[in-house]
Amino acid sequence: MEQVVIAFLCLAILLYFLLGGADFGAGIIELFTSTKNRSRTRKTMYHAIGPVWEANHMWLIIAIVILFVAFPRIYTTMSVHLHIPLAIMLIGIIARGTAFVFRHYDAVKDDMQWLYNRIFRYSSFLTALFLGIIAGSVLSGQIDVNATNFKDAYIFSWFNWFSISVGLFTTALCGFLAAIYLIGECKTEEDKKRFIKKAEYMNVAAVIFGAMVFFSASVEDVPLMNWVVYNKVGLIAVILASLSLVLLWYLLLKGNTKILRVLAGFQVTMILVAISYAHFPNFIRLKGGEVISLYETIAPEKTVQSLGWALVLGSFLILPFLGYLFYKFQQKEE
Amino acid sequence: MDDFIAARSQMALSLGFHIIYACIGMVMPFFMAVSHYKWLKTRNEVYKHITKAWSKGVAIFFATGAVSGTMLSFELGLLWPKFMEHAGPIFGMPFSLEGTAFFIEAIALGFFLYGWEKLDKWFHWFTGVVVGVSGLASGILVVAANAWMNSPAGFDYVDGQYTNIDPIKAMFNDAWFTQALHMCLAAFTATGFAVAGVHALMLLKKQHNDFHYKSFKIAATFATICALLQPISGDFSAKDVAKRQPAKLAAMEALYETEKPAPLLIGGIVDEENKTVSKYIEIPGALSFLAHGDFKAEVKGLDQIPEDEHPPVAITHYAFQIMVGLGTLMLMISLLYFFILWRKKTILTSKWLLKLFVFAIPLGYIALEAGWVVTEVGRQPWIINGVMRTIDAVTPMPGIAWSFYLFSAIYFSLSLIVIFLLYRQIKMVPVLYKSSNIDQQWNK
Numbered sequence: 073m074e075q076v077v078i079a080f081l082c083l084a085i086l087l088y089f090l091l092g093g094a095d096f097g098a099g100i101i102e103l104f105t106s107t108k109n110r111s112r113t114r115k116t117m118y119h120a121i122g123p124v125w126e127a128n129h130m131w132l133i134i135a136i137v138i139l140f141v142a143f144p145r146i147y148t149t150m151s152v153h154l155h156i157p158l159a160i161m162l163i164g165i166i167a168r169g170t171a172f173v174f175r176h177y178d179a180v181k182d183d184m185q186w187l188y189n190r191i192f193r194y195s196s197f198l199t200a201l202f203l204g205i206i207a208g209s210v211l212s213g214q215i216d217v218n219a220t221n222f223k224d225a226y227i228f229s230w231f232n233w234f235s236i237s238v239g240l241f242t243t244a245l246c247g248f249l250a251a252i253y254l255i256g257e258c259k260t261e262e263d264k265k266r267f268i269k270k271a272e273y274m275n276v277a278a279v280i281f282g283a284m285v286f287f288s289a290s291v292e293d294v295p296l297m298n299w300v301v302y303n304k305v306g307l308i309a310v311i312l313a314s315l316s317l318v319l320l321w322y323l324l325l326k327g328n329t330k331i332l333r334v335l336a337g338f339q340v341t342m343i344l345v346a347i348s349y350a351h352f353p354n355f356i357r358l359k360g361g362e363v364i365s366l367y368e369t370i371a372p373e374k375t376v377q378s379l380g381w382a383l384v385l386g387s388f389l390i391l392p393f394l395g396y397l398f399y400k401f402q403q404k405e406e
Numbered sequence: 407m408d409d410f411i412a413a414r415s416q417m418a419l420s421l422g423f424h425i426i427y428a429c430i431g432m433v434m435p436f437f438m439a440v441s442h443y444k445w446l447k448t449r450n451e452v453y454k455h456i457t458k459a460w461s462k463g464v465a466i467f468f469a470t471g472a473v474s475g476t477m478l479s480f481e482l483g484l485l486w487p488k489f490m491e492h493a494g495p496i497f498g499m500p501f502s503l504e505g506t507a508f509f510i511e512a513i514a515l516g517f518f519l520y521g522w523e524k525l526d527k528w529f530h531w532f533t534g535v536v537v538g539v540s541g542l543a544s545g546i547l548v549v550a551a552n553a554w555m556n557s558p559a560g561f562d563y564v565d566g567q568y569t570n571i572d573p574i575k576a577m578f579n580d581a582w583f584t585q586a587l588h589m590c591l592a593a594f595t596a597t598g599f600a601v602a603g604v605h606a607l608m609l610l611k612k613q614h615n616d617f618h619y620k621s622f623k624i625a626a627t628f629a630t631i632c633a634l635l636q637p638i639s640g641d642f643s644a645k646d647v648a649k650r651q652p653a654k655l656a657a658m659e660a661l662y663e664t665e666k667p668a669p670l671l672i673g674g675i676v677d678e679e680n681k682t683v684s685k686y687i688e689i690p691g692a693l694s695f696l697a698h699g700d701f702k703a704e705v706k707g708l709d710q711i712p713e714d715e716h717p718p719v720a721i722t723h724y725a726f727q728i729m730v731g732l733g734t735l736m737l738m739i740s741l742l743y744f745f746i747l748w749r750k751k752t753i754l755t756s757k758w759l760l761k762l763f764v765f766a767i768p769l770g771y772i773a774l775e776a777g778w779v780v781t782e783v784g785r786q787p788w789i790i791n792g793v794m795r796t797i798d799a800v801t802p803m804p805g806i807a808w809s810f811y812l813f814s815a816i817y818f819s820l821s822l823i824v825i826f827l828l829y830r831q832i833k834m835v836p837v838l839y840k841s842s843n844i845d846q847q848w849n850k
Contacts, residue, residue, distance in 0.1 A: 127512045127516055129472070130505070130508060130509040130512050132476065133475075133476060133479060133505050133508065133509075134505050134509070136479050137479065137501050137502050137504075137505045138502070140479075140483060140494040140498060140501075141494050141495060141498030141499075141502055142495070142498075144490060144491045145491060147490060147491075147494065148487040148488075148490055150483070151484045151487050151801070152483075152487050152802060155484050155801065155803050158480055159484065159809060159812075162476070162480055162481075163812075163816060165473055165476055166473045166474070166477060166816060166820070167816075169472065169473040169476075170469055170473060170820060172469070173465060173469035173470075174466070174823060174827060176465075177462050177465055177466050177827060177831070178827055179462075179827075179830045179831045179833070179834035179838065180830050180834065222804065222805075226803055371495035371498075371571075372495060372571045374571055374572055375496070375499075375571055375573050378499055378502075379573075382502040382503050382506065383502065385506075386502075386505070386506030386509070389506060389510060390506060390510060390513070393510065393513050393514075394509075397513050397517060400517070400524070400525070401516075
């Protein structure tokens with residue numbers, strides 16, 4: 073059952089990154105769209121993500137519940153030492169979640185829309201940035217559980233070059249995912265061209281921030297090179313990610329959009345695999361080299377058993393229903 | 407502001423808002439399913455309009471409920487890490503099931519909101535019912551987790567260690583059923599009265615009569631039936647609390663001295679310093695009866711409980727008085743409603759009764775919040791009753807007061823926007839639901 077629970081945790085994190093990430097990306101793209109095209113972008117986006125919108129964010133809840141039930145020490149270490157970025161991310165989640173719904177369900181379309189849109193765009197960016205910062209901090213080795221002063225304990229745990237680089241890299245990836253996703257939803261050639269442009273920009277940004285991640289890793293002593301280059305699986309994953317990126321651009325320029333989403337999703341998955349494979353089963357790297365591992369901190373057996381069963385039974389209920397939802401509203405577009 | 411008080415205030419604030427959003431989000435789908443059913447059966451367009459109008463409310467409240475709930479799942483750790491470190495593996499079971507229920511609710515809502523004209527009509531109706539059922543299941547599961555804090559079960563606590571953990575036993579603790587029943591009835595009563603009241607107000611303004619009358623009837627039926635059932639469930643709860651948490655019961659009734667038989671106090675000013683109560687009405691023996699089903703039974707007072715384990719008496723007592731008082735008031739309104747229906751067949755001619763319903767718009771929610779204060783404040787100083795103190799669970803991070811101010815500002819502005827949106831939805835009813843332009847509006 074341990075493996076089942078860990079598999080679900082990884083799956084929930086991955087799916088939240090892909091689906092939730094594409095959602096954040098939609099807001100980020102809107103942020104970087106010129107004013108005259110914004111309302112078009114918004115329409116395309118609403119059409120694409122409206123029906124599945126709420127469901128995409130449930131993966132975060134699943135991940136967090138697995139963490140606090142089965143890995144309470146990981147959950148509490150993160151909540152204590154990453155309190156500030158978590159709180160900022162939550163504000164972002166509250167703001168964008170409500171603004172997205174409010175702008176659609178306001179019965180009168182007037183100046184309030186301006187406010188909702190603003191909030192949605194900026195909070196999308198903020199949420200993705202801090203989500204990345206939190207992920208980066210978990211790996212950064214800057215969380216100091218023995219710190220005695222406020223700054224070391226609660227600020228520098230996340231406010232460091234590596235965490236921030238991962239944050240920026242995450243926002244670029246989210247934007248990239250969203251752009252690729254939206255290309256498939258476009259009705260006109262003109263729109264399609266605009267999103268291809270966006271995807272290009274986001275791709276370039278991701279490469280730049282990705283380089284920053286590697287550079288800051290060496291500054292902050294994060295053994296990223298060991299995980300990604302000197303580990304067989306890590307290396308293969310990186311190569312596959314690069315190949316799929318090349319293939320993706322080739323197909324995109326050829327005008328074949330069907331398979332793009334799969335490739336983009338695959339590419340991001342490979343990036344996550346590359347970073348986490350050699351690190352697994354360790355989860356948090358603490359300052360001074362100590363690690364908190366998934367296996368060592370797992371809850372007592374009975375808890376893991378019942379959680380595992382709950383997840384398995386839950387997914388029998390959820391997955392077919394969710395699949396049908398995606399299928400039904402995809403079908404409509406064709 | 408002291409960090410510990412700030413953490414408690416922030417938790418209270420977050421739960422206080424979430425409880426309202428969540429109740430509306432879990433009850434409205436049932437109202438919606440009834441009017442949707444009537445539309446499918448009678449093909450009277452008004453019912454379709456009602457369903458669509460309500461579904462917008464559901465969408466707004468589901469979104470706010472979902473984000474405030476996400477917020478809470480993090481806040482448990484942000485504010486009470488020591489509690490979660492030990493409690494997570496024990497009382498996590500209902501949360502993991504709730505995750506599933508909530509997920510299903512989100513999927514079903516996607517189908518329901520976007521499925522008009524696209525799904526088979528009965529499948530579409532069914533997805534609406536699934537929204538309601540899974541929402542209700544989520545609510546029950548979360549309350550079961552809270553009940554565990556009042557009535558810890560499913561583990562042994564030896565020398566500061568939590569051993570022999572059994573999450574299933576923890577979920578089905580002694581308090582889960584009474585608490586969940588009381589909460590569900592409260593959710594239906596409060597939301598029913600609020601919705602019925604808003605439509606009653608529109609009826610008094612003579613707006614769009616048929617629409618508002620039919621809406622009023624559906625909401626009022628749920629509200630009044632649940633208001634009538636609530637005292638029975640309250641009685642279960644009282645007996646349960648008397649057995650498990652005598653300190654809470656004593657605080658609810660400001661019973662400083664053990665008495666046999668114990669009287670029930672109505673009203674009363676509590677003086678915590680001198681441990682006295684003044685200016686109350688006394689019903690002899692009634693508390694003995696409520697707590698133990700016997701007019702002569704002894705009821706434990708706070709004198710039998712160590713001083714450092716006393717909950718705040720004044721707050722618990724006042725909150726309890728408010729809850730019971732408003733519950734009784736809603737019970738009276740419900741009886742009047744049935745009486746008028748029985749005598750006149752319609753309530754449209756009884757303007758005073760409609761006005762009474764308008765007056766009752768906030769009552770259910772005030773009672774609900776008060777009841778929640780009784781449960782939570784009455785459990786203090788414990789976070790896990792008798793096992794862990796709240797003060798030992800709080801985060802070591804200083805400066806929580808700032809976080810409290812910030813989140814207060816966020817929740818208040820969020821609520822203002824929600825009220826503003828609902829006001830606009832209601833104001834636009836005559837425009838939105840003229841038969842010709844519904845679909846046009848909907849697809850915008």
